[in-house]
Amino acid sequence: MRPFTFTQAQDVDTAVQEVSLEGAKFVAGGTNLLDLMKIDVMSPSHLVDITQIALETIEETEAGGIRLGALAKNADTAYHELVETRYPLLSHAILAGATAQLRNMATDGGNLLQRTRCYYFYDTQTPCNKREPGSGCSAIQGYNRDLAILGTSEHCIATHPSDMCVALAALEATVHVTGKNGERAIPFADFHRLPGDTPHLDSNLQPDEIITSIELPAKGFAKHYTYLKLRDRASYAFALVSVAAALELEGDTIKEARIVLGGVAHKPWRVPEAEALLQGQKATRDNFRKVAEAYLQGAQGFGHNDFKIELAKRAIVRALEQATNR
Amino acid sequence: MNTENSLQATTAVRPQLPDTRTVTLRVNGTTHQLQLAPWTSVLDALREHLQLTGTKKGCDHGQCGACTVLLDGKRINSCLTLAVMQENKEITTVEGLAKEGELHPVQQAFIDHDAFQCGYCTPGQICSVIGMVNEGKAKTLDDIRDLMSGNICRCGAYINIVKVAQEALEKNTGL
Ligand SMILES: Cc1cc2nc3c(=O)[nH]c(=O)nc-3n(C[C@H](O)[C@H](O)[C@H](O)COP(=O)(O)OP(=O)(O)OC[C@H]3O[C@@H](n4cnc5c(N)ncnc54)[C@H](O)[C@@H]3O)c2cc1C
């Protein structure tokens, strides 16, 4: 690891000031940043430890939802009573990711900002537009089995690897942030970006901004939900395709459906117009398949990952069936 | 780690090289004051500065679990956290488990169940089983397999490791 200077911020304002230093970065759980620093993919010259700031509380909001402090640990979030009972989709998604050890360290804010697992991004010997803008993308012509099939650009086909974020997108969370210009709230759908011609930017968070909390609205879909994660091993592997599915049912008629895909794009992939096809419809396999087709419209494989298109469709159908029967 | 080259590379951006600082670590019930550079991981602090080499470095990237220690009773990967960030926490390593010359029941169970071959992953597995019991979330065999999946065993001693974990859960042998 390259040498760096280090400070501990005790409050949000100090953290925001200190991160404005040239080459500075926040560190929370460290499970992604330190990993990337060890192999020189990221090399901040100053780290601001934010773990002393009191931002780990999980509490109910006046609006009837809950607020997850940005420094709440992934494990503490997944096992929190409010989350387990009212937002079990989120709990399941978090527990589908990483390992017990990692979840004990990883924070909710850090989870949102974890970087892609594209092999070329990790390999500093190869060109990668995300790591080194303008150098080219090694994955498009290279080995791309794990990479994206939706929302790609000619500059980058990376995926966002988080499981937690797929559930947060389905639950329509809001990300609260504070920067030099004060506070703002970012709807989850606008938090992460598509690669376009700026693949080095993963999210719309500004460099001086700190995530303070993640807010969930009252509606938790605690009755009919599923987080389905398809991967190469039964545990401890990133998703090839994942689906967060949540349904509100009246008998076997669907009042509302939420479907978000993970492992297929640069951000959690949600298509509200396709979800709407299920509104007022019966919860049947045929209807689920129609939605699945609509979700994958425009999907493009790059050779090794072509299989993901059909896999994603089947995963949507299975997730919706599981959610119905739960 | 800090070669001539990388030192020079950062000098350009930031004139002052980071000094070592005094870091207070609580390990196995003893308080240590160490002079550490900020980039020293808890794992390197244990192994290189405290000569507690029971905790192993397998991958140094959070992937293998060989470096698992307990932080305030919960499992973490000591390779992915900085020592300067873990002051005032209680760190327990495999060296801190035996009490008055008696092995911790989970250590003894690894011997009784023949749950290792080369033994490289074993200190991490032992801490992980104890952490799993402490954390109190494993109930079924499937839970054990899932919640122990952060500890890789290249010798494939999994079948007997699972037996140890089952026994530890039944007897509630945490920290
Ligand atoms: C072996 C391995 C397997 C994994 N498997 C999975 C998996 O299957 N599924 C999955 O979803 N994840 C997985 N992960 C990733 C893991 O979930 C992330 O590393 C973790 O969530 C990151 O959180 P952190 O607090 O450690 O972040 P850090 O590493 O501390 O920070 C990550 C980034 O976020 C920034 N940051 C952190 N907090 C804030 C804040 N409050 N405001 C602004 N910026 C902030 C940091 O500056 C940094 O750029 C895996 C990781 C490893 C090492």
Ligand code: SF4
């Ligand atoms: S897909 Fe993105 S992250 Fe991967 S090599 Fe191409 S530019 Fe880099």
Ligand code: FES
């Ligand atoms: S050495 Fe820490 S997980 Fe492998």
Ligand code: FES
């Ligand atoms: S006993 Fe050899 S790696 Fe587990």
